[in-house]
Amino acid sequence: MSLEAAARAWLSWLSALTLGQIWAALCNPPDTPWKTALVVGAFIWTAPEYYGKFKAWRRGRKRVKFVYPMPKEAASTWHGEVIPNPDLFAHTRNPALLPSNASGEYITCYDPSSGEHIETRRLPSADDIARQVARADAAQPKWARTTFAQRASVLRSIKAWILRDMDSIVAVACRDTGKTRVDAVFGEILTTLAKIDWLVKNGEKVLKPERRALSLLLAHKISEVHYEPLGTVLACVSWNYSFHNALSPILAALMAGDAIVVKCSEQVAWSSDWFLGGVKACLRACGHNADIVQLAVCLPSVAETLTTNPTIKHVTFIGSEPVGRKVAAAAASILAGTTIELGGKDxxxxxxxxxxxxxxxxxxxxxxxxxxxxxxxxxxxxxxxxxxxxxxxxxxxxxxxxxxxxxxxxxxxxxxxxxxxxxxxxxxxxxxxxxxxxxxxxxxxxxxxxxxxxxxxxxxxxxxxxxxxxxxxxxxxxxxxxxxxxxxxxxxxxxxxxxxxxxxxxxxxxxxxxxxxxxxxxxxxxxxxxxxxQDMPFGGVKASGYGRFAGPEGLRGLCYPKAVIEDRFFSLIRTSIPAPVDFPLPAGDKPWIFLRGLVFFAYGAGVARVKGLLDVIRMAVA
Known part of the structure; x- marks a missing residue:
């Protein structure tokens, strides 16, 4: 072994030592000077690495506080005009619900538990939504370069906001869906906090490069799978849990390094806008571009232009079977991956x-x-x-x-x-x-x-x-x-x-x-x-859909796997083409005998394997 190879091997050994091993060695000094030198060298060599890990750990635990006021309509003392037979298009029967300078398409937002008018919201056009997708996509590359610690800090800050302003979040969800506060805590708060905790604790572990097994012929290599952000993804979510259904795909996309466009149900446009506003406020407070998260509120005619936008690299859909089939077909037209969660009859x-x-x-x-x-x-x-x-x-x-x-x-x-x-x-x-x-x-x-x-x-x-x-x-x-x-x-x-x-x-x-x-x-x-x-994959079979969100399967589904293979001892031991099979091929049966021997050596057994090895050696040195 050359001096350079020996040095590399020693440094590799030092890097492999754990902090606990080094500490144990320092507490129980070796009995010889050269062993002491090795331990001290190991400590000096690995100290910067562990200090870097400590700083990343500190950054990941950072929580940024921000102020995000509750809308007045969510207050328990608020009362709006009661709409007779309320629905999304009540403004077409009662023009008084429209603003004085109304132009374009609108929907009526109301409290389904009382019929009280919350607001009449103007819908964006197809061009407006295309611009939103473009803004998200433009902001994504910088977000993809953030560290897992920075992403964890954003998620921890969102968690702190949820715990601090839980009453406001629940009030907004109840106002827009008509659910009770108890149901909101069960379905909106507990599940979202569980999602954040899992992502913070496990996101980096799930997405970091993963070593894969090797065969005998590749024993001198290292094979890894890297999980790269897809880019800009789309989540079409249902109305039944307006807070959790919107935040769950956002949290996963942010941890994966993606930008995301959320297409909410028109039924919960008002609350979804406020919820995503909170996420954007958090991103800005943490020093990031809030454009990586976008909300699209649109009717089916415009939604189709969103699900066929070639910028979108993955679509998560939560909703009914008929609409899910249309979304899957639209995503197929742009070759975007899909996770489809449809109805159930549990x-x-x-x-x-x-x-x-x-x-x-x-x-x-x-x-x-x-x-x-x-x-x-x-x-x-x-x-x-x-x-x-x-x-x-x-x-x-x-x-x-x-x-x-x-x-x-x-x-x-x-x-x-x-x-x-x-x-x-x-x-x-x-x-x-x-x-x-x-x-x-x-x-x-x-x-x-x-x-x-x-x-x-x-x-x-x-x-x-x-x-x-x-x-x-x-x-x-x-x-x-x-x-x-x-x-x-x-x-x-x-x-x-x-x-x-x-x-x-x-x-x-x-x-x-x-x-x-x-x-x-x-x-x-x-x-x-x-x-x-949230460590478990969520999804169904048959008419309940396919694919999974949550768990490692769901998080990795927002990335594309990239296979990376390299030499184990980089630049020291490199793959060369053996002479018997190098171009131009030598005359005679030498290439055939060499390759036949290689096959039996790698995949045969017993005497056949030994004979194969001898053929390889004989042809290589001939």
Whole structure:
């Protein structure tokens, strides 16, 4: 080995020492001078590296405080004009809702729990949105050069804002969606904080270069996969969790080094604008260009120009199946990757051994969380037929005791109510029993609110439309079954496959059901907790979509993997072309014998491998 090679090997060994090993050596000095010199040298050599890591750690923990005032409309004392039969286009029936100098397209933003007018918002044109995408894309390269510590600092600052102004965030979410404050904390705050903590703790580890295995022929190489930012990505998100659904893809994109355009639902344009304004305020306070985050509020005709914009490198879509198909087709036209999360018909499979009294509260939350407007809410309760009446006796009084407007919030609008009433009536005509609710609820104090009475329907069969279509409403649908495997077979025949849950006293029985369900996520003896663990991938199969967000899979999905291979001892041991196969090839069978020997040496076994090695050596030195 040359002197240079020896020096490189020694320095490589020094770099491999951990801080703990060096500290242990300093606390227990070696008994010979040369060993002492090695330890001191190791300390001197590695000190700058560890100091750099310490500074990066400090930068990553930095939280920047900024002031972002709550809009006056979110205050509990605020009251707006009540709109008769409110919807997004109420301004077309009542021009007084428009500003005096109105021009272009508008939508009406209102509180669905009361029908109170919040604002009439002008929609951007297709050209306006194209300019937003261009601004995000122009700002992305500089953001991609930020360190993980700088990105973590931004996320920690957003977390500090959420904890500091949680009351304001919840108030804004409730005003625009009609949900209760309790539902907002469950679905908006807890999940978003879980996302931030996971990204801060694991983002760098997931995205840093990853070593890959090598074969014998490449033993002198190092193979790595680097995860590079895609560029500018798009997230089309649903209205049911207006804060979390907007921030979740933003947080992931920022950690991945991407710029992002969020296309929110028109139903929550007002709150989404305020939420993204908070993120932009944080970015500016941290010294970054806020253009890397953009909000697009538009109707479907304009949204199509967004999903076919060639600048977009990836599309995340959360919403209905019909729209999801259109988004996937549009993204395919520009060869953008997609993650599609669509509807669900999540079952709670209750085994005969389940403790119904213990799980009753879990099932109430599973059915009525956010008025049932929850993609992983429980839509079907499969109950052993011999225990159906026990289930009803336990749950029905609790369903009837629910207070509309206090325990169960409003629907996002009046639009779903007629369909829900029809589905309930059709089920009743097919033999189901309507034991509670089943119709629109007129709130005595908020007559223009979009409420549906908490509903319990029993004796439902899986071939009824109410059991096949996603309801997204406060409806507890009870499906009695006689045989576990027969019920599982019917569930597998269904269109959806997002999540599910299994309840029972035997882990073996629960795992049998969990493994038989065709869905992306399952909770055993719990409801929906797979989403609170942000280390888990989130997504479904069949008509519930494809791809995953959250977890390492979701974060890496916002990057493109780049394979990088290099010499293990750079410049010291380099790959050369052996003489038997160098161009021009030597005459005779020398190339063939060399390559045949190489194949048997690398992939053969026993005597064949030894003979292959001898052929390689013989031809190389011939």
């Amino acid at each position: 079952p709670a499979f209750i085994l005969p051994s389940a403790d119904m009294k213990f799980f009753a509260s879990t099932w109430m939350r599973g059915a009525f969380q956010s008025a049932g407007q929850n993609c992983i809410g429980v839509e079907l309760f499969l109950v052993p037929r011999v225990r159906q009446e026990e289930f009803i006796d336990l749950l029905l009084p609790r369903v009837k005791a629910l207070r509309v407007g206090t325990d169960v919030g409003a629907l996002i609008s009046h639009a779903p109510i007629a369909r829900l009433e029809r589905l309930v009536k059709d089920a009743e005509a097919s033999g189901a029993r309507i034991l509670a609710g089943g119709a629109q609820y007129i709130h005595p104090d908020k007559t223009q609110g979009a409420y549906f009475a908490p509903t319990l329907v029993a004796d439902v069969s899986l071939d009824m439309e109410i059991a096949r279509e996603e309801l997204f409403a406060p409806v507890m649908t009870v499906v009695p079954y006689d045989d576990i495997d027969e019920a599982l077979a019917k569930l597998r025949a269904g269109r959806f496959g997002l999540g599910g849950s299994v309840y029972g006293a035997s882990r073996k029985e629960c795992m049998h059901v969990a493994q038989s369900l065709q869905c992306g996520m399952v909770s055993l003896n719990d409801f929906g907790v797979f989403y609170l663990n």
